[in-house]
Amino acid sequence: MKLRRLALLCVLFVACSGTEVEPRSGVWNYGGSDLATNTCDGVPPTDASGPFTLTVTAAGTFTINDEDFATEFECTYKGAEYECPNRAAGSFKPLDFLDATIFYEVSATGTILSESELDGTMLVKARCEGASCALAAEQSGYTPPCEYSYTFDATAQ
DSSP: OHHHHHHHHHHHHHHHTTOOOOOOSEEEEEEEEEEEEESSOSOOOOOOOEEEEEEEEETTEEEEEOTTOSSOEEEEEETTEEEEEEEEEEEEOSSTTSSOEEEEEEEEEEEEEETTEEEEEEEEEEEEESTTHHHHHHHHSOOSSEEEEEEEEEEEO
């Protein structure tokens, strides 16, 4: 019994000590996403499952790239926690003739469960600028300023 407690204490010490967990570089499989929160009204898009490339670029840093992305994005990690504060950002006009531009920012945070497993939450924040934002919201079904998040998981291949 004492040996069992000692083993459990050792496991808890490692889990709580902030031990660095480095994800494996290579091809990973994104498990898709599930909507978690939504203040935007409407039904926000989620990401389909599929492969992506994770590359450890330095101690505490990795990049993610996918054929669907315009550019790769960078994440940092410490212990088992990671964050990707600049996952994506941009703007668009919902209708060319409206004086309304939607701006969005996407970030991700999560946990590196092992060198071959991670999970996380993607957060999308949206805001509108222009005299016709109310009409743009009515037409699109979304009501900025707002945000939504979704959870996801991924495994190395």
